[in-house]
Amino acid sequence: MSGQDTRELIFRQLQAKGQASGQELAEYAGVSRNAVWKHIHKLQQQGYPVQSLSGRGYLLHPAPDLLLPLQIRAGLKTRFLGREIICRSEAESTQALIRSLASNQASEGLLVLAERQLAGRGRLGRSWSSPAGNIYLSCLLRPAIELFKTPQIPLLAGVAVARALNLHLGLHCRLKWPNDLLWQGKKLGGILAEVSAEADQVQYLILGLGLNVNAGLQELSPEVRDLATSLGLILQQQVPRVPLLQQILTSLEEIYRQYLSQGFSGIREAWLQLSCTLGRQVEFYQEGALLSGLAQDLDHAGGLQVRLASDKTITLQAGDISFV
Ligand code: BTN
DSSP states (O other): OOHHHHHHHHHHHHHHHSEEOHHHHHHHHTSOHHHHHHHHHHHHHTTOOEEEETTTEEEEOOOOSOOOHHHHHTTOOOSSTTSSEEEEEEESOHHHHHHHHHTTTOOTTOEEEEEEESSOBOGGGOBOOOOTTSEEEEEEEOOOOBGGGTTHHHHHHHHHHHHHHHHHHOOOOEEETTTEEEETTEEEEEEEEEEEEETTEEEEEEEEEEEOOSSOGGGSOHHHHTTBOOHHHHHTSOOOHHHHHHHHHHHHHHHHHHHHHHOSHHHHHHHHHHBSOTTSEEEEEETTEEEEEEEEEEOTTSOEEEEETTSOEEEEOSSOOEEO
16 A cells, blocks of 8 residues: 555545544554654645644544645545646636646646646636635646547536535636626636647647636736626635535536546537527627627637627637627
């Protein structure tokens, strides 16, 4: 058994009992008391709230709402998403961190989380305000699809997250094309997909999610503050992030597997149900010109069809729209 597995065993036993002696943990994990002490020390270094009680063993304090691998994995039902988790108290950007691992053959489903980001990245080169208390995650996917289909992945991720929030918290979140999560018109979260491809075949895709959960809006940067909302604000209470994250991962894996086996059409239907985009007047830039029109449909590749005032219909493959 690896050191990590032994550590997980010790942690699970402490989780079940709350408090346990070194001897009991040693017997349970089949290691020496000294080895238990070393594993406990490692857990403490990783941020787990384990206290050493002199002569009386160890105590696991009821979990504060920290995103830590063993807490997230406890009861997580996914098959591959989040089987390996890296959590940092601080990162420049989880996208950048996971990319260095992705190019080193990391497995599909690897998850990287940070309590806060110093240089969080948003879509279209924007920054993503990342104070502590929210969810910032990146996961590694290796879909065997052609490059032109990659815009479908963030759309399916939007569906997965909106479903998880709506089911788990009873909200009515909506999706603004391509993949903003909105609640009553305010931005609750965003999704960023970064692709690495060779010829026209995807090698890997890094899916990033930033979700405003418990951080106060005054902690967000002034440019986004007035346009944003958070789960804590909507529900008027602190929202436990671990079960929420587990729901999101479960939903994401389910929809991703559906996509791989059945293609985009079912996802498209689900996206249409959750969208607040169609039927709205929208504005967007194309080749430097500001255009506006009626958002009419989502095509079968994930592009947004917009009917311009001239009656011409164009399809946006990527970019951003604003509601008029
Ligand atoms: C958007 O612009 O709407 C997308 C924002 C995506 C932010 C997330 S937070 C976790 C991951 N790491 C990053 O640096 N960005 C994404």
